Amino acid sequence: MAATEKTEFEIALNQAALAAEAALDRLLPNQNENRLHAAMRYAALGQGKRLRPFFVLESAKLSGVSLERAMPVAAALECIHCYSLVHDDLPAMDNDDLRRGLPTTHKKFDEATAILAGDALLTIAFEILADAGQPPALIGALAKAAGQAGMVGGQMLDIEAETKNFSSLEEISAMQSGKTGALFEFACIAGPMMAGQDMTALKTYAKNIGIAFQIADDILDVESTVADLGKATQKDKAKGKATFVDFLGLDGAKKHAKLLAEAAKAALEPHGESAIVLRQAADFIISRRK
Amino acid sequence: MAATEKTEFEIALNQAALAAEAALDRLLPNQNENRLHAAMRYAALGQGKRLRPFFVLESAKLSGVSLERAMPVAAALECIHCYSLVHDDLPAMDNDDLRRGLPTTHKKFDEATAILAGDALLTIAFEILADAGQPPALIGALAKAAGQAGMVGGQMLDIEAETKNFSSLEEISAMQSGKTGALFEFACIAGPMMAGQDMTALKTYAKNIGIAFQIADDILDVESTVADLGKATQKDKAKGKATFVDFLGLDGAKKHAKLLAEAAKAALEPHGESAIVLRQAADFIISRRK
Numbered sequence: 417m418a419a420t421e422k423t424e425f426e427i428a429l430n431q432a433a434l435a436a437e438a439a440l441d442r443l444l445p446n447q448n449e450n451r452l453h454a455a456m457r458y459a460a461l462g463q464g465k466r467l468r469p470f471f472v473l474e475s476a477k478l479s480g481v482s483l484e485r486a487m488p489v490a491a492a493l494e495c496i497h498c499y500s501l502v503h504d505d506l507p508a509m510d511n512d513d514l515r516r517g518l519p520t521t522h523k524k525f526d527e528a529t530a531i532l533a534g535d536a537l538l539t540i541a542f543e544i545l546a547d548a549g550q551p552p553a554l555i556g557a558l559a560k561a562a563g564q565a566g567m568v569g570g571q572m573l574d575i576e577a578e579t580k581n582f583s584s585l586e587e588i589s590a591m592q593s594g595k596t597g598a599l600f601e602f603a604c605i606a607g608p609m610m611a612g613q614d615m616t617a618l619k620t621y622a623k624n625i626g627i628a629f630q631i632a633d634d635i636l637d638v639e640s641t642v643a644d645l646g647k648a649t650q651k652d653k654a655k656g657k658a659t660f661v662d663f664l665g666l667d668g669a670k671k672h673a674k675l676l677a678e679a680a681k682a683a684l685e686p687h688g689e690s691a692i693v694l695r696q697a698a699d700f701i702i703s704r705r706k
Numbered sequence: 707m708a709a710t711e712k713t714e715f716e717i718a719l720n721q722a723a724l725a726a727e728a729a730l731d732r733l734l735p736n737q738n739e740n741r742l743h744a745a746m747r748y749a750a751l752g753q754g755k756r757l758r759p760f761f762v763l764e765s766a767k768l769s770g771v772s773l774e775r776a777m778p779v780a781a782a783l784e785c786i787h788c789y790s791l792v793h794d795d796l797p798a799m800d801n802d803d804l805r806r807g808l809p810t811t812h813k814k815f816d817e818a819t820a821i822l823a824g825d826a827l828l829t830i831a832f833e834i835l836a837d838a839g840q841p842p843a844l845i846g847a848l849a850k851a852a853g854q855a856g857m858v859g860g861q862m863l864d865i866e867a868e869t870k871n872f873s874s875l876e877e878i879s880a881m882q883s884g885k886t887g888a889l890f891e892f893a894c895i896a897g898p899m900m901a902g903q904d905m906t907a908l909k910t911y912a913k914n915i916g917i918a919f920q921i922a923d924d925i926l927d928v929e930s931t932v933a934d935l936g937k938a939t940q941k942d943k944a945k946g947k948a949t950f951v952d953f954l955g956l957d958g959a960k961k962h963a964k965l966l967a968e969a970a971k972a973a974l975e976p977h978g979e980s981a982i983v984l985r986q987a988a989d990f991i992i993s994r995r996k
Contacts, residue, residue: 503825506821508821532793535793535824535825536853536854536858542848548842552835555835555836562829564830
């Protein structure tokens with residue numbers, strides 16, 4: 417393949433990123449000299465792979481839901497992802513100074529502003545969904561994915577792991593399934609949920625790529641440099657936190673990630689050829705370099 | 707009046723507090739040894755006047771909305787109020803060690819847990835509303851009241867006032883209207899909003915008691931001791947933050963609060979005798995001792 421030829425997945429991811437950026441730019445407030453607005457926009461705009469919006473838009477496409485209807489869901493989900501990064505980076509949490517090669521929000525502004533910008537991004541996600549007239553069932557599904565039984569719960573387990581190490585693959589999987597998996601799953605089932613269709617295939621797909629994504633993250637954390645990732649590396653090791661790599665070994669982790677990606681692709685069987693972009697996405701998840 | 711005789715307002719507030727406590731106890735997760743659940747419950751249960759749930763339930767009653775339908779709205783709103791206290795108390799924000807006479811959440815647990823418990827309480831508010839099948843319009847109204855144009859925006863202005871003093875009554879009013887006013891207003895209009903009725907009277911009522919509440923707070927901050935309030939006092943003065951008392955003087959502030967309470971009561975005219983509890987509530991707002 418020539419260097420200029422892109423896969424269907426790469427084209428779709430790029431389009432989703434542009435669409436998400438435009439939607440967030442439009443949906444996030446932007447009053448002149450408003451410090452809170454500036455911090456919200458700093459945390460949410462201009463960066464990120466926009467993987468979660470991509471999955472929302474792709475699952476919507478697969479389910480026959482219009483881009484117009486899916487876009488606010490993609491934007492709301494990205495607001496929640498971005499708020500979680502702002503809060504996770506705080507000194508009391510992961511204490512990170514860099515995110516995607518730039519100062520984290522509390523470094524660029526200050527801690528109080530970062531806490532409030534995170535709170536405001538989380539809150540505006542639900543405002544966006546409500547303003548778009550999304551039904552309570554979808555709003556509730558996002559709240560569940562983001563909250564104590566999902567992302568926030570996973571983050572709590574991750575913080576606790578610093579003092580109380582994971583002693584089994586099951587424990588680390590539970591942490592991951594909350595911290596990363598829940599939002600991925602919401603993204604992938606948003607399409608069939610909006611269309612009122614069966615969600616089984618996409619749910620299985622999401623569960624597999626969710627774990628694969630985290631394993632790939634753990635591998636990157638070991639193999640990459642700060643320059644590669646634009647954020648601190650080997651932090652888990654420094655904090656004595658066990659990762660998938662510790663339990664499976666580097667080769668074992670790579671093999672397991674590959675198996676999960678295959679299982680994810682197999683789950684798309686019922687969707688036939690139209691799911692090619694999501695199949696390629698599963699391969700990307702485990703082969704990405706950042 | 708004999709010491710045992712209670713006003714209609716006192717009886718209604720007490721009933722609302724009991725009902726809110728029971729609803730929160732039922733709605734907040736409670737897994738054994740789950741640190742996040744413990745922190746959420748510590749922050750939300752067992753304390754507080756439950757003024758916001760009271761206003762939701764009272765405005766619902768006035769609008770002919772059943773207690774069953776109003777209760778999840780009252781509980782969701784209280785979750786948001788409680789999360790805001792947890793985050794406001796953080797070292798990077800107001801740095802308070804005491805709240806209602808007990809250690810603040812980050813003192814009882816730790817900062818990371820307090821940040822996450824706040825995030826989880828904010829998120830579960832929307833889960834509660836969605837699970838109760840509340841319409842997107844009401845969910846959006848709460849998000850707006852709680853977010854960047856409401857409570858979080860007001861808190862940002864309050865934090866900024868530490869370095870950039872309020873120079874006018876208008877500025878301090880804008881801060882208050884976001885920080886305290888927005889949730890009060892949501893509480894008071896929740897009833898007519900659920901019933902699809904005109905909200906004008908209750909909106910005017912809410913705006914007036916919102917400012918009156920904040921002025922009363924500023925007066926209490928000057929006149930009370932730590933033992934009275936169960937939290938640190940005179941903190942605004944220590945931080946060089948201007949309050950309503952600075953602009954109006956102590957007597958002027960008391961007079962202004964009284965005028966606002968009268969305006970609030972006058973706004974209830976269309977509701978006639980059935981609004982007696984809300985009229986008494988306006989008087990309570992400016993006469994409370996904590």
